Amino acid sequence: MTEAPLRIVLVDDEAPARRRLRELLDDCTGALPLMVVGEAGSGREALHLLGTTPADLVLTDIHTCQTWTASSSRAICSSCRFRQC
Numbered sequence: 098m099t100e101a102p103l104r105i106v107l108v109d110d111e112a113p114a115r116r117r118l119r120e121l122l123d124d125c126t127g128a129l130p131l132m133v134v135g136e137a138g139s140g141r142e143a144l145h146l147l148g149t150t151p152a153d154l155v156l157t158d159i160h161t162c163q164t165w166t167a168s169s170s171r172a173i174c175s176s177c178r179f180r181q182c
Contacts, residue, residue: 102132106150108143108157118156 105122109115115136122133135150137143143155 100130102126102130104132104134104151104153106134106143106146106152106155107136108138108140108155110138110158112138114158 107115107118109118115138119133119136122131125131134152135146137146140157143157147155
């Protein structure tokens with residue numbers, strides 16, 4: 098039975114950093130079941146994206162925006178649709 102891929106959203110205000118991370122993760126897809134399902138350049142964009150795109154993991158630079166707070170992290174966590182293990 099094939100395992101469903103881990104759905105990942107990348108959040109960083111620097112597009113080159115998101116691109117490099119996506120390339121790194123793409124290189125791992127042969128060994129690990131994972132898939133980048135979206136990218137966001139800010140916490141606000143991430144929340145909007147996660148409202149429409151299911152994700153299992155959100156990789157974020159906590160310095161992405163000056164308004165990033167613990168409440169931003171909680172909002173993102175509450176918006177994710179976690180897969181049961």
